[in-house]
Amino acid sequence: MQNKGYETIKNEIKNALKKHFDDRISSFSVFGQTDIPYTMFSLQFTAYNYFNVILNYDRGSFGCSIVNGDAGLGLKNSQQWYDEADLDVFCKELREQLELRIPDKFLEYHGWK
Template sequence: MPFADSATDLAMQLDRALRRVFPAAASGYLVRELRDDDHPWVRASFVLYEYWEIDFVYDRGAFGFSIPFRNVDVPVVRGPNEGQTIADLDEILEELGARVRLRIPDKYLAEWGV
């Protein structure tokens, strides 16, 4: 895990990055699972624009953001893309924000000034 020393550190980095990239639009950050052993694992969730719950999973370098529904998770951003790592978290969150906004009605986003 080149970006963070541990899964705990990664969970804290994600929290700080959410506050930086979405100062008013992200809420309810919750770490659901955390494993700090030879197989680092982080599972967290948060809400964007008080509209979509977003799940985050990190597993040995692979990561993704998805919108959970009853029986399925709809991927929004998967990583790493070519040349991208979890260290590019701000850039990844900006891409996530753009993709999530496409799934929110314009009338609702106008209230957020987006």
């Protein structure tokens, strides 16, 4: 199980996302964060100026969903446990899942394809 606190994990994930997505990602907000009785938090951000995405971290498990009202559309990713995760693979797979759902014309217009 992860021994790092939420602040450290949040910063590692946020930095990996910024590095991988560059100008394709913005507007980060964190909520529901705690280290007691266990580490958990939610990190919401805007991807491609097209989707609001939420990343949930709970006791070592993490993943993303596209925000759709009160619900989320889960995004598949092979990196499900933070302790074992390769954040480069996580970001690459997240990018693929998001770009599959965005029209090519939109990506081309912004120089992202």
